[in-house]
Amino acid sequence: MSRPFGSSKIGVFQTAQLRNDSFTPDHTDHIEISGGGPAGIVLDEAHGQAYVYTRFDNGLSVIDLNTQLESNHFTLPNPEPIHIREGRKFQFDARLTSGNGNDSCASCHLFGDNDALAWDLGLPEGSEKANPNAFISISEPAHPNRFHSMKGPMTTQSMRGLTGHGPMHWRGDRTGENRVGGETLEEAAFKEFNEAFVTLMGRAEEISDLDMQSFTDYAMELTYPPNPIRALDNSLNAVETRGETHFEVGLIRAQTGQREICASCHTLNPRGGVFGTNGLMSDNGQTGERNVKIPHFRDQYQKVGMFGWGFERDHQTGPQIRGFGYNHNGATSGNFVIADLRLDPDVLAEIRAFIFAFPTEQAPIVGQQVTVDQASLNTARTRLDLLVARGQVEQPVQECDLIAKGVINGRHAGFFMNRDGQFEADRSTESLRSIDEILALIGSVTDRLTFTCTPWGSGKRMGVDRDNDGVLDGDE
DSSP states (O other), X not given: OBOTTTSSEEEOOOHHHHHHTXXXXXXXXXXXXXXXXXXXXXXEGXXXXXXXXXXXXXXXXXXXXXXXXXEEEEEOOOOSOHHHHHHTHHHHOHHHHSSSSSOOGGGTSGGGSOOSOEEEOOOTTOOOEEOOOOBOTTOOOOSSOEEOXXXXXXXXXXXXXXXXXXXXXXXXXXXXXXXXXXXXHHHHHHHGGGGHHHHTTOOSSOOOHHHHHHHHHHHTTOOOOOOTTSOTTSOOOHHHHHHHHHHHHOEEOTTTOOEEOXXXXXXXXXXXXXXXXXXXXXXXXXXXXXXXXXXXXTTGGGGTTOOSOOTTSOOOOOOOSOSOOBSTTSOBOGGGTTGGGOOOHHHHHHHHHHHHTOOOSSOTTTTOEEEEEGGGTTTTHHHHHHHHHHTTOOSSSOOOEEEEEEEETTEEEEEEEOTTSOEEESSTTSOOBOHHHHHHTOOSTTOEEEEEEEOTTOHHHHHHOTTOSSXXXXXX
């Protein structure tokens, strides 16, 4: 088996020893793989070979099981931009980015997300630094407004959706203030993590500026997946809609009698690519939360499951689903989110429902599919019409590109839907077709098409020009 992505080698173990926990790891049993990022294995025992997919170069390594050596390596067509291909290894390759080859950024930021744990990553030998970040107008920074090198436990944050969301870390201590050459605040802030390759991962030195630029370009492209709670047509139910109104109009804090408007700090602007934070700082006035960055809301639904602890409430114990909840240290449970405002229970439930259905960069319809053949022409139509409708949405932002792939009249066929609802075929000799004309092509029991809402901007390649060379798939 392989250690996914991080090791560039395959470990060989006896399954019986794995079952009874008697195996002894030995580096002499490892098989080195070229290409980098082993991500999957297919075993061909009959021919004494194994095939390993390598993610870094989108390649395939052939392993001779008798010699336990790589006998061949092939690279496959890869439509990804060069900065994605070049930057990925700095996320996953433990041998490249850590001192002992044990850890990578992906060890905690699993596939660019988080591990749902809390870590105390302070540096006892570090020094205090000034905090240059801007605060919201209603919250002056608490004194002293400085970054102490000892942070205390804080939950891992996601690397997804960094673009346009301001300074990084719970405290905003990756400030991005030293921007050069027209780079964004977020790009400059991310480059400040280079020191972590040494201080956290034990590397002898930081990676080069050129390599860090590659990693930065890659990281800025990471986004959140669709929110699975939100309806596929991107609408809100009645409870969520009332919660959205509270979010935009504001809530009265019982302790002060003042109206606090959630949206003024937790900005939601899909057209501007902002999902829950204005990127500024605030002093929450609570122990351990003096001078923190205003967090986004795209991942709030993922943190439900720790119950019984919260603001101004007695501690309660009982069965727990998760070990950490909300806030910077994960100490606030799901049933007490926003409870310190002392809201009416119905209002509290409504605003929580909206926050849990908070939108992300990817519309809910992205990734949804339906396969249509002769038997399902009628039953699949409602779902297909939904995909067609969402594929034509342009406001406030485009939601998806709709494609169709399958077999028609014995040959592979592909289609891509334009914004007017007309489908282009993967052959230049074919004319545009409506959805009804596409379905009319399904004329035999062997004909079938799978319609997929792909991320916006990727549909033409995925539907009709797979290698993105300008020549349609059917013409090749």
